[in-house]
Amino acid sequence: MIHVVGHTATDYISHVHHLPEKNCSTHISERQIYFGGGAANIAAGIAVLGGDVTLISCTGSDFAGSEYDLWMKKIGIHQQFFLVPDANTPTAFMFTDDAGDQMTFFEWGASGAFATSEAPHLPFVHMATADPEFNCRVAERSEFASFDPGQDVFWYTREQLGTILANTDILFANQHEVHQMCVTLGVSRETLVRQVGTAIFTMSGDGSTLYSEGAEYFIPVVPVSLVDPTGAGDAYRAGFLTAFVRGYPPLTCCKIGTVTASFVVEYAGCQTHLADWSAMETRYRQHVGALDSPQSGKD
Amino acid sequence: MIHVVGHTATDYISHVHHLPEKNCSTHISERQIYFGGGAANIAAGIAVLGGDVTLISCTGSDFAGSEYDLWMKKIGIHQQFFLVPDANTPTAFMFTDDAGDQMTFFEWGASGAFATSEAPHLPFVHMATADPEFNCRVAERSEFASFDPGQDVFWYTREQLGTILANTDILFANQHEVHQMCVTLGVSRETLVRQVGTAIFTMSGDGSTLYSEGAEYFIPVVPVSLVDPTGAGDAYRAGFLTAFVRGYPPLTCCKIGTVTASFVVEYAGCQTHLADWSAMETRYRQHVGALDSPQSGKD
Numbered sequence A, B: 001m002i003h004v005v006g007h008t009a010t011d012y013i014s015h016v017h018h019l020p021e022k023n024c025s026t027h028i029s030e031r032q033i034y035f036g037g038g039a040a041n042i043a044a045g046i047a048v049l050g051g052d053v054t055l056i057s058c059t060g061s062d063f064a065g066s067e068y069d070l071w072m073k074k075i076g077i078h079q080q081f082f083l084v085p086d087a088n089t090p091t092a093f094m095f096t097d098d099a100g101d102q103m104t105f106f107e108w109g110a111s112g113a114f115a116t117s118e119a120p121h122l123p124f125v126h127m128a129t130a131d132p133e134f135n136c137r138v139a140e141r142s143e144f145a146s147f148d149p150g151q152d153v154f155w156y157t158r159e160q161l162g163t164i165l166a167n168t169d170i171l172f173a174n175q176h177e178v179h180q181m182c183v184t185l186g187v188s189r190e191t192l193v194r195q196v197g198t199a200i201f202t203m204s205g206d207g208s209t210l211y212s213e214g215a216e217y218f219i220p221v222v223p224v225s226l227v228d229p230t231g232a233g234d235a236y237r238a239g240f241l242t243a244f245v246r247g248y249p250p251l252t253c254c255k256i257g258t259v260t261a262s263f264v265v266e267y268a269g270c271q272t273h274l275a276d277w278s279a280m281e282t283r284y285r286q287h288v289g290a291l292d293s294p295q296s297g298k299d
Helices: A038-049 A067-075 A109-116 A132-141 A150-155 A158-166 A175-185 A189-195 A232-245 A250-264 A277-287 B038-049 B067-075 B109-116 B132-141 B150-155 B158-166 B175-185 B189-195 B232-245 B250-264 B277-287
Strands: A002-005 A009-016 A024-036 A053-056 A058-060 A082-084 A091-096 A102-107 A125-127 A145-147 A170-174 A198-202 A208-212 A215-219 B002-005 B009-016 B024-036 B053-056 B058-060 B082-084 B091-096 B102-107 B125-127 B145-147 B170-174 B198-202 B208-212 B215-219
Touching (some): A002 A038, A002 A132, A024 B091, A038 A053, A038 A067, A038 A232, A082 A109, A091 B024, A102 B009, A132 A145, A132 A158, A145 A158, A150 A175, A158 A175, A170 A175, A170 A232, A175 A189, A175 A198, A198 A232, A198 A250, A208 A250, A215 A250, A232 A250, A250 A277, B024 B038, B038 B053, B038 B067, B038 B232, B038 B250, B058 B109, B109 B132, B132 B145, B132 B158, B145 B158, B150 B175, B158 B189, B170 B232, B175 B198, B198 B232, B208 B250, B215 B250, B250 B277
Parallel strands (some): A002 A053, A009 A091, A024 B102, A058 A082, A102 B024, A125 A145, A145 A170, A170 A198, B002 B053, B002 B125, B009 B091, B125 B145, B145 B170, B170 B198
Antiparallel strands (some): A091 A102, A208 A215, B091 B102, B208 B215
């Protein structure tokens, strides 16, 4: 069982011709609702791949019985939610105009409850963006921890990052997050890598790098028709972690993560086009090679 | 049976500390979802008062089974919807900051279908804000028509307003809408009043005026603790129309409309605090006087 800690959120993505000035209105020409939140994206990716996963999130009274709730149950995510009756589940409203300019209104909502919630003791946990202090407590109480700071990397203090990394077995980050962690900690990239057993740094469309036991491996992306890169990192982590608990070695896990991510970017939305294990395996064979059975599973 | 033609919409009302600049984000400190749309507000008001009402709106694939759908069915609104599978039901996103400045993003969505839909032949219809051309066709085919131009008053051409008013038996408008109709038509307020049999002009917290058969009557508001004036006009129309089809004379209908509106403004949202007939009647007796049975009903 993989536990994933962090946000469940709903994203309202709208297109307008012009963003409004103050005290003006504008017309929405197109609008879509997507299921999101980094932790929920990862949990959904794991569940659809066939992994056993529990999502630990904060939700409001608007969640039970919602389409998102039904979707999670349909794909088999176990929910371990801190319910905040007086709040909404985190929600983001994003508006983009014809020129590509954006405005985002983000509602933290129920996630405020992370700050005061008791951290569970977990055998295998991935910590996605959430309350930094809560993630610290989760890291300290976990047996095996994986971590990605996500866009909240700025909110982590030096002490918080130090606590989490000291308890992290696998670190995921993109180039921007790596840079920010190095700045916050006052260390080099090499020192950061040495602090954790295994590090995977992603470079958007330029592939990813695995640092494991002193060695460094480059994993190229799978060439697909890119529609929306959002959610690629979460899908990568879902693929990696699902493969990891099945006993695949880290380099194979990275390749499985890359293949898993290649599905998500073909459609808009982070949970719109998730791969099951069979679809992932087929594409893996086409672009990477044979996928042998792992030697030992931890699932 | 009263038919009400116009928008069904969902309003997302959010508070933020600061409205965002382009390419920036802001945090939502509070957010509520309200059921709205002028026609739907009026239909809900009539239904809760115990009137028999059918709502004619355009809805998208997001409506069936939604909380709004369930609410309408619970209070007994008959739905006669133009379903647009590829569109959303009209939705408004309103953001207000600490200084009281606002930004509104409005999604017309499914309501685009009014333009190409066939107007029904109706015995008693109220036309709220909708597509002006559709309202023209409804007015021409109706036996008895009530009309309020609402905030779309700017979109009506002189010809459209002329067509509608020539087929309107009862006109509702606030001071701003009266002014705009006079400008569009190039007529005086007196001429506007003479064009319809009965006109009711509302003046927010300053009461309303009934023009009927050459006479003019002033109806003061019912003093209540004002929380949110939104929806007062729709509730007034709901009260008036429900009473009118029950056979009350226009002046009594205005008083019932005023009392009905007094409930809605005590809470935020247009359908949050609707009065049933008994509650309306109790407050009517307290503030207006005895409410006799009508001489003849048209219900």
